[in-house]
Amino acid sequence: MAGKKKLVLDTSWCKGCGICVAFCPKNALELVEERVHLKPDNECVLCGLCEMRCPDYAIWLEDLEE
Amino acid sequence: MPSELIHEFMRIDHLPHIWCPGCGNGVIMRDVAVAIQELMDDPEVKLNREKVVIVSGIGCSSRAAGYMDFNSIHTTHGRAIAFATGIKFAKPELEVIVLTGDGDCSAIGGNHLIHAARRNMGLTVVTFNNDIYGMTGGQYSPTTPAGDKATTAPYGSLDRPFDIAQLAAGAGATFTARGSVYHVRETIDLIKQGIRHKGFSLIDVYSVCPTYYGRKNHKGGxxxxxxxxxxxxxxxxxxxxxxxxxxxxxxxxxxLTHSEYPEYTDEYDKLVKRVQAEMAGR
Incomplete structure (x- = not known):
């Protein structure tokens, strides 16, 4: 269904700068061993700010597959 | 597989890029890609990707021409605008975008910058302005704020910094703007305006260099x-x-500034036609 999104992470591209963690409005992200992770208990609203701010293209929103 | 945008507009076999953790350059490079994508999708503009040329010089910033999947050329230090001028002259229908740094564009290439601005060459220049020479180890650049430290200014720089956009405007650029890594949406819109503007446009985007400028000047991460x-x-x-x-x-x-003035390749074309008509009439 169009419009539905999911958050995707590629930790192999993450350099652990912490920008997405600091600017996430829902505090949904954390660094684990210097790599970004979605917190297990998170309130991510799929706003996409992390994708916009990540200098390494390691986190983004993608259309949800059927 | 990265996001659709990155897959579509970057050479992903060259990624992840070499820029340091937290370097602003990756964000600015993405801003340029989004600006191009939005102009391709804009029915009023319908920017043709095949007509886009990305030109860069030397420095951290200038690696971008290697990462971006367009007709691209990575040139010599300070000469990105000179090469871009040649490309625009040969094929004025091309959309020539220069990705450069503060040192590349305002020190080594300062002369090219002011003369391309003076001529109102139809180029779009995006500066990745991080206040320092990163690639060579943190020497102070023409935009390092006075008093700030660099490897070549261990007690603080005495020099007054350039405001690159003001410099370009003073030299005759007809569109100048300032963006930043933080202000992503605003910067994308400014790059789009710069590309659409006929004439010389310069968008001075404030980057961040945590590795050299930040660390030397205790600016945090x-x-x-x-x-x-x-x-x-x-x-x-x-x-x-x-x-x-x-x-x-x-x-x-x-x-910062926006004015109208005849674009250089247009004027050159007119001059050629005028002289040819005069010769034919002889």
Whole structure:
């Protein structure tokens, strides 16, 4: 269904700068061993700010597959 | 597989890029890709990707021409605008975008910058302005603020910094603007305006260099440097609503100057036609 999104992470591209963690409005992200992770208990609203701010293209929103 | 945008507009076999953790350059490079994508999708513009040429010089910033999947050329230090001028002259229908740094564009290439601005060459220049020479180890650049430290200014730089956008405007650029890594949406819109503008446009995008400039000057890490931009750089609408007192020490993120003047390759074409007509009439 169009419009539905999911958050995707590629930790192999993450350099652990912490920008997405600091600017996430829902505090949904954390660094684990210097790599970004979605917190297990998170309130991510799929706003996409992390994708916009990540200098390494390691986190983004993608259309949800059927 | 990265996001659709990155897959579509970057050479992903060259990624992840070599820029340091928290370097602002990756964000600016993405801004350029989004600006191009939005102009391709805009029915009023319908930018043709095959007509886009990305030209860069030397420095951290200039790696971008290697990462971006367009007709691209990575040239010599300071000469990106000179090469871009040649490309635009040979094929004026091309959309020539120069990605350069503060040192590349305003020191080594300062002469090319002012003369391309003076001629109103139809180029779009995006500066990745990080206040330092990163690639060579943190020497001070023409935009390092006076008093700030660099490997070549261990006790602080004495030089007054250039404001690259003001420099270009003073030399005749017909569109100048200031963006930042923090102000992503605003910067994308400014790059789009720059590309659409006929004539010389320059968007001076404030990057962050946590590795050299940040560390040398105790500015904190990338997060703190972006917070500084958030607090000290103000988008247009809010800036113009501020009192003179509130504006003190703040930098406008937005269009700085915008004027109309004949574009150089157009004028050259007219000159050729005029002289040919005169010769034929003889």
């Amino acid at each position: 990338p997060v703190e440097m972006l917070r500084w931009q958030k607090e000290n750089m103000v988008p247009t609408a809010r800036y113009y609503a501020m009192s003179e007192e509130q504006k003190a020490g703040k930098l406008l993120v937005g269009t």
